[in-house]
Amino acid sequence: MSGQAEISELLNLSARLGRDPLLVQASSGNTSIKLEGTLWIKASGKWLAHATEADTLVPVRLDELQVSLSENDGFSTAGAMVGGDYLRASIETAMHAVLPHKVVIHVHSVNTISWAVRRDGEERLAERLGGLAWCWIPYVASGMPLARMIERALAGTPSATIFVLANHGLVVCGADCRDAEERLAEVERRLAVPARCCCDRATMEPMPGWGLPESPEMHALGIDAVSRRILTGGILYPCQVMFLGPRVVSLSEPEGAAGSVPFALVEGRGVVTSRRMTASQRAVLNGLMHVVQRIEPSAPIRYLSETEVVNLLTEDAHGYHACAERNAQQASVSNAR
Ligand SMILES: [Zn+2]
Known part of the structure; x- marks a missing residue:
């Protein structure tokens, strides 16, 4: 498959993920692919849902990212001109760069987060994710701190392709888009939790100064x-x-x-x-x-x-x-x- 075809595949995958409110909300989540020394990664603030309609990916040289990583400079300047606008690379660029896998998906999966906000999350997930190469990542700030935690986890479990980020979300890696998407589906299947309460008995009426939710x-x-x-x-x-x-x-x-x-x-x-x-x-x-x-x-x-x-x-x-x-x-x- 040509590089352009692989990028198109990632954009299609990104749009599918972005349109699923159980995986991505607003501009959250990010995807990337590594092709011939370049990391193509979602631009900061862009919506994955629009990936096939708007410029969404920024190309960043992986060798330059490696220099930034070794100097611990935080990637604040990573970005590129795309379609006439300067797009800043996602805050999670460092994390995508330290993962050796070709395709990386990061989503704010609501099923995953419902486990990842628990103090006993790691133990509870061990029951559900048994047999998969996964790591629990304790909460750290996005950007360089998260990238360093992922590096440390990889040093302990080099085969890991799934990272549950405490109080944050999920990272899934793959050899290509299909591999990553299938792995994501498997994690979602294992972590699925039914919603507790569905609300068909709402008595809320409009109140002065307020609106009502759409749903x-x-x-x-x-x-x-x-x-x-x-x-x-x-x-x-x-x-x-x-x-x-x-x-x-x-x-x-x-x-x-x-x-x-x-x-x-x-x-x-x-x-x-x-x-x-x-x-x-x-x-x-x-x-x-x-x-x-x-x-x-x-x-x-x-x-x-x-x-x-x-x-x-x-x-x-x-x-x-x-x-x-x-x-x-x-x-x-x-x-x-
Ligand atoms: Zn995130």
Whole structure:
């Protein structure tokens, strides 16, 4: 297969993944392929869902990335001119570069995250992923810290092709797109969890100053006491805080908080949303709903620490959200599922 055909295959795969709200929300997730000394990787802030319609991949020389890795410089400048625009390579470029496999897929799989936010996640996953070459990666910040953890895991398990990132998501590798996609499907099959509560009894009516979520199933988060407890207990993963803020508000009457948060839980009744909610925020909230509905009521949850949350908020979360939102408009994608 020619290099161009392999890139097309990756773009098609990326778009399929990006359109599955159980795998990718907004601009999250990234894919890459290594071809003749070049890493083709998703650009920062781009949506995988639009991969076949908009410039999405950035070519970066692998030898230059190796120099950056050896100098520990953080890859802040990796990028290239593509279609007349300068595209910055994904924040996870370092991780893709240290993985020796040709194709790497990183997704925010809601099934995986529902296990990966547990303190006992590693033990629980050992039961489900038995026989597969996988590693548990304790939570670290994206970028160079995550790349170093993956390197360390690979040193211990050189055959590993699956990495579960605590409080974050999933990385799956393959010899080509098909191999990686099949492996992803196998992991998804083994980690699948049914959603706890489906909400057909929502009584939420519009409240002054607030809108309502697009999908009525979102009201489960306010009706289901377990979901409310999980959400108000802390922050589960980075995208949650970067797009939806550092706390979840739960109110008996929501008027007081209108406008100050992207959404609020209304105890026993449902969810209200800010009228200014962006497409990215809607996609991330939809993913959060799917995750929370899959966490067992008795699960011991490991929330992000206060320091981890502050670090995420100081890493230009606002700029990243704005970038993701600019890219949201490039194609219309339905996240209804
Ligand atoms: Zn990620």
